[in-house]
Structure formats: structure tokens, C-alpha cells
Amino acid sequence: xxxxxxxxxxxxxxxxxxxxxxxxxxxxxxxxxxxxxxxxxxxxxxxxxxxxxxxxxxxxxxxxxxxxxxxxxxxxxxxxxxxxxxxxxxxxxxxxxxxxxxxxxxxxxxxxxxxxxxxxxxxxxxxxxxxxxxxxxxxxxxxxxxxxxxxxxxxxxxxxxxxxxxxxxxxxxxxxxxxxxxxxxxxxxxxxxxxxxxxxxxxxxxxxxxxxxxxxxxxxxxxxxxxxxxxxxxxxxxxxxxxxxxxxxxxxxxxxxxxxxxxxxxxxxxxxxxxxxxxxxxxxxxxxxxxxxxxxxxxxxxxxxxxxxxxxxxxxxxxxxxxxxxxxxxxxxxxxxxxxxxxxxxxxxxxxxxxxxxxxxxxxxxxxxxxxxxxxxxxxxxxxxxxxxxxxxxxxxxxxxxxxxxxxxxxxxxxxxxxxxxxxxxxxxxxxxxxxxxxxxxxxxxxxxxxxxxxxxxxxxxxxxxxxxxxxxxxxxxxxxxxxxxxxxxxxxxxxxxxxxxxxxxxxxxxxxxxxxxxxxxxxxxxxxxxxxxxxxxxxxxxxxxxxxxxxxxxxxxxxxxxxxxxxxxxxxxxxxxxxxxxxxxxxxxxxxxxxxxxxxxxxxxxxxxxxxxxxxxxxxxxxxxxxxxxxxxxxxxx
Numbered sequence: 001x002x003x004x005x006x007x008x009x010x011x012x013x014x015x016x017x018x019x020x021x022x023x024x025x026x027x028x029x030x031x032x033x034x035x036x037x038x039x040x041x042x043x044x045x046x047x048x049x050x051x052x053x054x055x056x057x058x059x060x061x062x063x064x065x066x067x068x069x070x071x072x073x074x075x076x077x078x079x080x081x082x083x084x085x086x087x088x089x090x091x092x093x094x095x096x097x098x099x100x101x102x103x104x105x106x107x108x109x110x111x112x113x114x115x116x117x118x119x120x121x122x123x124x125x126x127x128x129x130x131x132x133x134x135x136x137x138x139x140x141x142x143x144x145x146x147x148x149x150x151x152x153x154x155x156x157x158x159x160x161x162x163x164x165x166x167x168x169x170x171x172x173x174x175x176x177x178x179x180x181x182x183x184x185x186x187x188x189x190x191x192x193x194x195x196x197x198x199x200x201x202x203x204x205x206x207x208x209x210x211x212x213x214x215x216x217x218x219x220x221x222x223x224x225x226x227x228x229x230x231x232x233x234x235x236x237x238x239x240x241x242x243x244x245x246x247x248x249x250x251x252x253x254x255x256x257x258x259x260x261x262x263x264x265x266x267x268x269x270x271x272x273x274x275x276x277x278x279x280x281x282x283x284x285x286x287x288x289x290x291x292x293x294x295x296x297x298x299x300x301x302x303x304x305x306x307x308x309x310x311x312x313x314x315x316x317x318x319x320x321x322x323x324x325x326x327x328x329x330x331x332x333x334x335x336x337x338x339x340x341x342x343x344x345x346x347x348x349x350x351x352x353x354x355x356x357x358x359x360x361x362x363x364x365x366x367x368x369x370x371x372x373x374x375x376x377x378x379x380x381x382x383x384x385x386x387x388x389x390x391x392x393x394x395x396x397x398x399x400x401x402x403x404x405x406x407x408x409x410x411x412x413x414x415x416x417x418x419x420x421x422x423x424x425x426x427x428x429x430x431x432x433x434x435x436x437x438x439x440x441x442x443x444x445x446x447x448x449x450x451x452x453x454x455x456x457x458x459x460x461x462x463x464x465x466x467x468x469x470x471x472x473x474x475x476x477x478x479x480x481x482x483x484x485x486x487x488x489x490x491x492x493x494x495x496x497x498x499x500x501x502x503x504x505x506x507x508x509x510x511x512x513x514x515x516x517x518x519x520x521x522x523x524x525x526x527x528x529x530x531x532x533x534x535x536x537x538x539x540x541x542x543x544x545x546x547x548x549x550x551x552x553x554x555x556x557x558x559x560x561x562x563x564x565x566x567x568x569x570x571x572x573x574x575x576x577x578x579x580x581x582x583x584x585x586x587x588x589x590x591x592x593x594x595x596x597x598x599x600x601x602x603x604x605x606x607x608x609x610x611x612x613x614x615x616x617x618x619x620x621x622x623x624x625x626x627x628x629x630x631x632x633x634x635x636x637x638x639x
Contacts, residue, residue, distance in 0.1 A: 059083060062091060070125060081125075081132045085172040090124075127162055131173060134158055138180055149184040149193055152177055156200055169202040178202075182210045186217050191226050199235065208243065215247040219266045227266075228273035241274060249325070252283065268304060278317055278326060281308035285320045285364065288371065299375040302368035309361050320364065322357040362415075369405075369412045376402050394424060398432045401445030403471065404454050406432075422484040429475065429486075430493045436468035438497070443468075473507050480511065480532040487511050488537040495545050503550070512538040513557055522558050524580035536582050543585060548593050552609035555586055559616035564623055581620065589613075 063082035067073055081087060134155030138148055156177050159168050168174050178201040185194030194214045201207040218227045232241040248270065251263040264287035271280035281304075288301025305320065312318045359367070373393050380400045388396065390413050397406035406428055414421035436443040436451075443464075451467035452459040457474065461467040472490070480487040491504055491512060503509075514533030523536045535558055542551035559581070593610045597603045 059088070062088060065091075066125065070122070070129075073129075077129065077132065080136060081128060084128060084132060086131075087125075087128050130158060130162075131155065135173065135177065138184075146188050146190065149181060149188055149190055152181040152184055153193055153196070156181065156197075160200075175201060175203045175206060179206060179210065182214065186214065189221070189223065191218055191223060191230065195230050207238075211240070211243055212247040215244050216251065219248060219251075219263065224266045224269050228270055232274075244270060245279070249283075252287070264301070268308075272308070275311075277308045277311040277313075278320075281305045281312070281364070282320045282325050284308065285359065286323060286325075288367075289322055295371070295375040295378045299368070299371040302364070302371040306361075306364045306368035309364050318361040320359050321354065322359065324357075366412050369409050373397050373402075373405055373409050376400070376405055391424075394428075398428045399445065401432075401447055401450045403428060403433050403446055403450075404475075407475065418483070422479075422486065425475075425479060426486055426489050429472065429490060433468060433472050433475075434490065434493055434497060437465050437472060439465050469505065473505070476508070477511060477532065482531055482534075485534075485537070487532060488534055488541065491538065491541055495541070495547075509538070509550075513554060522561075522579040522581055524578070536580075536585070539582065539585055539589075543589055543592070548589065548596060549606050549609045551589050552593065552606070552613040555589070556609070556612045556616040559620045560612075586613075586617070 059079075059082045063075070063078040066078045066081055067075060134151065137151040137155070156174070159171070159174060159177070163171070178197045181197035182194050182201075185191065185197060191214070195211075198207055198211040198214060201210055215227065218224070227244070230240075230244075232244055234240070245267065248263055248267045252267060264283050267283045268280050268287075271277070271283065284301045284304040288298045288305065309318050309320065370390065370393065377393070377396055377400060380402075382396060382400065390409070394406050394410045394413065397403075397409060407425060410421055410424040410428070414424065432445070435441065436446055446464075446468070448464040448467065451464060451471060452461075454471060455474065458467040458470050461470060476487055476490055487508065491508055494504060494508070511532055513535050514531065523539070535554055539551055539554050542548070542554065590610070590613075593606060597607050597610070600606075
């Protein structure tokens with residue numbers, strides 16, 4: 001004890017652990033008293049046969065008998081052993097004055113004569129002395145954190161290895177040790193030992209209550225990752241995962257306050273760690289519907305629910321009902337596992353509005369985008385987001401500078417109406433994003449910070465117009481196709497906006513000419529290739545706005561394609577080998593440029609571009625002649 005006092009005064013965990021090891025080794029059992037498990041079980045059965053709970057417990061008498069039976073045993077140890085409930089239960093019925101046995105010596109002799117075998121009462125008392133030694137160590141090292149917990153766990157291990165398992169579960173000391181180990185584990189954040197103590201707890205009520213405390217403490221202290229790593233399967237008829245879910249779910253109705261645990265988020269993480277995505281979607285969906293939730297929490301919950309519902313493997317289960325939770329399926333092979341039950345009045349109600357509370361995967365995604373939009377509008381100072389329509393929300397987002405969010409919301413709203421989406425997209429780009437690309441006129445929204453926060457591509461620019469142009473390029477290339485006029489509309493608005501009089505951006509002209517697409521057919525669009533090119537519209541746009549040099553360059557670029565020689569003899573109209581050229585527009589361009597050149601003194605650039613265009617037309621007609629001759633020969637041979 002002097003060594004233990006010095007170890008406690010040192011405050012060193014290593015010294016305390018060494019002192020605990022010495023304390024346990026000082027009470028090692030002598031080899032000559034060892035008996036096998038069968039004999040010990042026989043002894044316990046014989047003692048339990050005379051069990052009488054009505055016997056008045058005379059603890060001093062039992063302590064005196066222990067001191068007489070085991071010479072040299074300290075009186076304090078005898079007193080503590082006499083207070084062990086198991087030892088009192090086994091011995092006091094025999095030491096009762098009404099019985100025929102008045103001493104432990106007589107009891108030992110009676111047991112020996114009743115049964116053959118190496119039955120020794122002394123061995124049992126030595127084991128009980130070791131049990132008392134271990135339980136007393138918890139008191140001695142109390143307040144020493146991990147050392148006290150180690151003492152409790154070592155004592156539990158001694159019980160499990162020294163007595164029959166059924167007898168251990170009936171010992172009151174087992175329940176008390178498990179409860180003490182749990183308290184010490186909670187104090188030291190030793191979650192593995194805490195879970196082990198819950199598993200070893202023989203009393204069902206204490207087991208459920210203790211495990212609930214363990215889970216709540218882990219979540220409240222932020223040890224969610226450690227909780228998801230616990231082996232929460234089914235064991236000994238108990239579904240630990242269901243118990244953990246029930247413990248956290250009971251807390252989810254509490255309001256989320258700053259500084260408190262986010263119970264719904266923790267339950268989402270627990271469901272996700274077990275790939276239970278349906279339950280994860282339900283908990284976050286109901287979390288986002290809380291009346292006291294702020295808009296950022298609603299957005300977070302809606303996004304998490306939409307993400308989780310996509311991961312539900314069966315499409316028929318990709319839905320949630322507001323205010324309801326589906327029952328967690330039992331662990332495979334353990335359908336009889338004990339589980340805590342919970343009631344949900346909404347789930348059991350048969351009211352007619354249940355269908356109105358049903359949300360499919362599509363509606364969850366729509367709501368997630370919409371709640372994010374409301375959150376952004378609230379941050380920008382707009383308070384009436386809940387009172388406007390979805391279409392007005394799109395416009396308000398774009399007006400506030402949240403271009404990409406407005407496009408995402410519009411795409412979700414008009415997912416079944418592509419024409420409406422195309423019109424909305426053109427409006428957003430032309431009225432809100434395109435003006436931000438101007439270097440002469442400053443646009444209030446979107447701001448430079450908003451543009452940089454969208455993608456890494458926009459963040460690399462140092463000024464708002466360049467970042468806006470990069471975003472405009474990305475969106476136009478992503479959504480342009482042969483079914484809409486997005487690129488053409490952007491080009492037209494770019495030329496008309498602010499009377500720039502400048503050339504189109506290189507990426508936009510290349511997109512319309514077709515340098516980035518695999519389309520063939522000269523000026524024709526290829527629907528099968530989903531081409532983004534539309535050189536005919538670009539030619540007319542240049543022609544109508546007086547960009548005659550650029551118009552001539554477009555015709556030259558299309559007609560002078562060097563790869564045309566290779567396919568000139570292989571073109572078969574029956575197989576789609578048809579080239580389209582807007583001859584009316586080209587003829588008008590020839591006449592207009594001729595008139596302009598005659599009127600201007602300095603028209604060298606236009607004259608040079610017109611001559612190249614004429615050469616391109618001559619090259620085009622030569623290839624047409626070759627194609628016609630090859631086609632005629634092929635048809636003649638086929639006859």
C-alpha cells in the first residue's frame with residue numbers, strides 16, 4: 001500500500017500501471033489449490049442447492065468464519081469478502097444456526113463426503129478472495145483514469161476465466177463491475193472498453209441503459225467516427241446497431257443549437273457507415289423539414305437526403321415520407337435479436353395527406369436545389385424566397401450573381417420541358433453573365449468573388465471580365481447542341497451588346513464553325529453527331545452585321561477543308577453523303593463585298609478575303625464534279 005501511495009503521488013501513468021500489476025500479482029493463486037472446471041461446477045451446484053434468500057445475512061459471523069478457515073487472512077480482507085453478495089449467497093445458508101453445519105471446516109468435510117472428486121472449499125474461497133482483491137483495486141486506484149479502468153477490466157476477465165459462464169452472469173458482482181467499467185470508460189473516453197462492458201453486462205435493463213449512455217456520450221463529445229467503427233452487429237441475441245440508432249433517434253427531435261451535438265448528422269453518418277442509405281435519406285430529409293431550422297441547415301439536410309436516396313440500390317425504395325422512418329431490417333441470421341422499439345405516430349397514421357408527404361428521388365433533388373437557392377438568396381439579403389415561385393427564384397438567383405445555381409435550378413424545374421430550359425438559359429447568359437464580360441462597363445453582379453467560387457477555371461483569373469468569359473465559355477460549350485440556338489444567340493448578343501464592334505471570342509467562332517466537332521456535311525449540322533457547330537447561322541450573323549471579312553473567312557474555312565479530297569470519290573447520297581452550302585447567302589456575300597470594295601478606297605483586307613473565298617468556291621465545284629463522275633461510274637458498274 002505504501003508503494004501504491006507513492007505511485008498515486010507521482011501522477012505518472014506508467015508508475016501507476018506498474019503498481020497495479022504488482023498489486024494483482026501479489027494475490028496469485030497457489031498451484032496446489034487448482035481444480036478443474038468440472039469439479040468447480042459441481043461444488044457451486046452443491047452450494048446453490050441450499051440457497052435460501054430468506055436467511056438473515058450475518059456478515060460479522062461470515063467474516064469470523066473466513067478468518068478461522070483461512071489462517072493468516074487479514075481481518076479487513078475477511079470483512080470485505082463477507083460483503084460479497086455471491087459469497088453470502090453460497091455460505092450463509094450453511095452457517096445459519098438452524099442448520100447442522102456450524103463452521104466452514106465441517107462444511108468442507110460434508111462436501112467431500114457427499115461427492116467424489118477434488119472438491120475444495122478452500123479453492124473457492126481463494127477465488128473469491130481474488131475477486132475481492134480486484135474489486136478493491138478499483139477503490140484503491142480510484143481517480144487514476146485508465147489504471148482504474150484496467151483494474152475493472154482485469155477483474156472481469158478473471159471472472160470469465162475462473163468461473164462457469166452461466167454462474168458469472170448470475171453473480172451480482174458481474175453487473176456491478178460492468179457498470180463501474182462503463183463509468184470509468186466514459187470518464188477516460190475509452191470507447192472500446194465501454195462497449196465491451198456493455199456486452200458483458202448480464203442485466204438487460206442496465207445493458208440497454210448503459211449502451212444508450214455510451215452512444216449519447218460519444219456523439220455529444222464528437223466521437224462519431226469511433227462510433228461508426230464499433231462492431232455494432234448482432235451478438236448474443238442483441239442487435240447493437242438497432243440499439244445505437246434508437247438511442248440517437250430519440251435525440252433527433254431536439255433543436256439544433258450552437259454548441260450542441262448535431263444528432264441528425266451523427267445518425268446520418270452511422271447509417272452511411274452501414275450502407276443503410278434509405279434510413280440516411282429519411283433522417284436528413286426530416287431534419288431539413290424542422291420548423292426551427294435555419295436555411296443553411298435546411299439546404300445541408302436536403303442535399304444529404306438527395307445524395308443518399310441515389311445510393312439506395314432498389315429503385316422501388318427510392319422515396320421518403322416526411323415525418324416517417326422505415327423499420328431497420330434485422331441483421332441477417334439474427335432475426336431474434338433483442339431491439340429497442342420506438343413509436344412514430346406519423347408512420348402509423350392513416351390520414352389522407354400521406355401521399356402529399358411522399359417524396360420521390362426527383363422531388364428530393366428538386367427540393368435540395370431549391371433549398372440551396374433559398375439559402376443563397378437569404379445570404380444576399382433577399383428575405384422573400386419562400387413567397388415567390390420557382391421561376392422567379394431562378395431569375396432572382398441570376399440577378400443576385402449566382403449564375404450556376406440559377407442554371408442548375410432551371411434545369412431541375414424544366415427537366416421535362418427542354419425548350420423552356422433553353423429559353424431560360426439564354427436569358428440568364430445574355431442578361432446577367434454576358435454583361436459581366438465587358439471591360440468597359442462594370443457589372444455589379446456577379447462579383448469577382450462569386451465567379452472565383454464557381455470552378456477552379458474561373459478562380460485562376462485576376463479580373464472579373466476574364467473570369468466571366470471563362471464561365472460563359474464553359475456553360476455555352478456544355479449546353480450547346482443542334483437542338484437549340486444557344487451559341488448563335490450568345491454570338492448575336494455579344495456583337496450587339498454595348499456596340500462593341502469587336503470580333504467574337506475565338507472559342508465562340510471555333511464552336512460555331514465546327515473546329516471542335518466531328519461533324520461533316522460542310523455547312524450542315526449533324527444531328528446524329530450532336531454537333532454544336534452552326535456555320536450557316538454564323539455566316540448570316542456576320543453578313544447581317546457587316547462583318548464581311550469574317551463572313552468570307554467562314555466560307556473559305558468550310559470549303560477549303562483539305563480532308564474533302566479524300567472523301568470526294570466516296571460520297572454516296574443514299575448513305576448520307578450530302579454536303580450543304582447556303583448558296584443564297586454566299587451569292588449575296590459576293591455581290592455585297594463587290595459593291596463595298598468599289599465604294600471604299602482602303603479595302604485590301606476585304607478584297608483579299610473575297611479572293612480566297614472565290615478560290616474556295618472553285619475548289620468546291622471541282623470536288624463536286626469529281627463526286628458526280630465517281631457516282632455515275634459506280635451506278636453504271638452496279639447495273
